[in-house]
Amino acid sequence: MAADKLTSRSEDFSEWYNQIVLKADMADYGPVRGTMIVKPYGWKLWENIQGALNSRFQATGVENAAFPIFIPQSFLTKEAQHVEGFAPELAIVTHGGGKELAEPIVVRPTSETVIGDAYSRWIQSFRDLPVLINCWNNVVRWEMRTRIFLRTMEFYWQEGHTAHATAAEAEERTLMMLDAYTDFSVNEAAVPVVPGLKSNNETFPGADSTYTIEAMMGDGKALQSGTSHNLGQNFAKAFDIKYLSEENEREFCWTTSWGVSTRFIGAIIMTHGDDNGLIMPPRLAPIQVVVVSIFKKAKEKEAVLPVAQRIFDELKAAGIRVKLDDRENMSPGAKYYEWEMRGVPVRVEIGPRDVQKESAALARRDIPGRDGKSFVPQENIVAQVQNLLDTVQAALLKRATDFREDNTHDVTDYAGLKTAVQTGWARGWWAGSDEDENIVKQETKATLRCYPIDQPEGEGVCFYTGKPATRVALFGRAY
């Protein structure tokens, strides 16, 4: 019996996405509009993301800390651009303990202000610099339209905040974290990204410059998957973050902030998933391998279970995140469909025939059905599974990268852009103004995703204005 089938990606990508989040047991809707409940399977993925990012942060000297979720409303108004950018989407607490508050409290939409205030007290001398702190927390933004993981009113993320003595050091840190994000995304999540600089229009409120990693989803749309901001001296001036230099001069600090959110889970789903469900990249997968035992009669069960258990134990001892599915009253086929929906990258099947032949069936999630199955000896199963996990990891990255390349088109005129952004991204020389950018957005729904870090040599002609252009921009429709 075909159980309730997943809507296909080609039929309705949005509906496919919504269903997969629920069916793969990642998350559920919260009782308040636009909020989500992250279920254990989704949270485990998030924890693995945290682990991969934390190790990269710590390698650059960043330490974790925690700041309050409540911020005095007055803080938000101190930086002009910042207040303009965030005022419309603030959740504000006006009552506490049954009484109206003297000053309303803002639920943090991001922590630049409260951290800036702390830094102004902590930093006295050039010897106190740099300050390198990261926070894993939740933030609230009163969004008009929400989508689970991609845009929820409350979401989880990390926000790193650093303070430096010089502009050069702040820029170096901004790019260093952009590199960390790129490395994480490509090598852990197998999500290929284009690192680049945001246009003026898309720059974070209060930043001098914003860098981004842009990923192409399975429907050709772009998802901003991480950002790194060079805040210049804007927040230092607003919050009076000063230090005394070696020359005994009072100087404003240069600060940065950078973040990756639970939105990244959406990126993983929409990059790798297929019509059978989710596909987890092995390096981040909550469950990397599931061992499915197959038996009919009690006698077969007696023979199969110990072998399945032994293989499970061996894989676990090797540090692989493995689960043994020994559920009875459930046919093997039903189990396969379930684990495919949940995106487990490798499945090991052990049945009576395998016990007899000392073999096992290995199935890889990225190639569904019989084509992705191989029958191997049980001997050396750990190495074979590890090998297959690596193979799947590499195959996912290659498939996503090929897809992105196939759907990114170099354009030399506006018509070319219009065609390209129907199905993917347009890349071309750009010398347009902020206003030109808005017109393109209005007419095509495509936005300037970034000026890629990786630029071609020389100069060109702007595909829109015909003016000489010094850099290439990437355009696409975005989430």
Add this chain to the structure above:
RNA sequence: CGGGGCGUAGCUCAGCUUGGUAGAGCGCACGGUUUGGGUCCGUGAGGUCGUCAGUUCGAAUCUGGCCGCCCCGACCA
């Protein structure tokens, strides 16, 4: 905030036009049967029909208000 759709069992929905004892499938529990790609049969548990008011002898059904959710646009990690 504009446009659209929907609130009935855990989930997906039927019933509403034409008011009269609350339904199905899936899921769940139990028993049996089956198990190498979504087994089958039986038994059973489970619902103040979003909410408030109105019309009526009688409302899931008709009328109005309110609340909520989803989708599409403008805004955004």
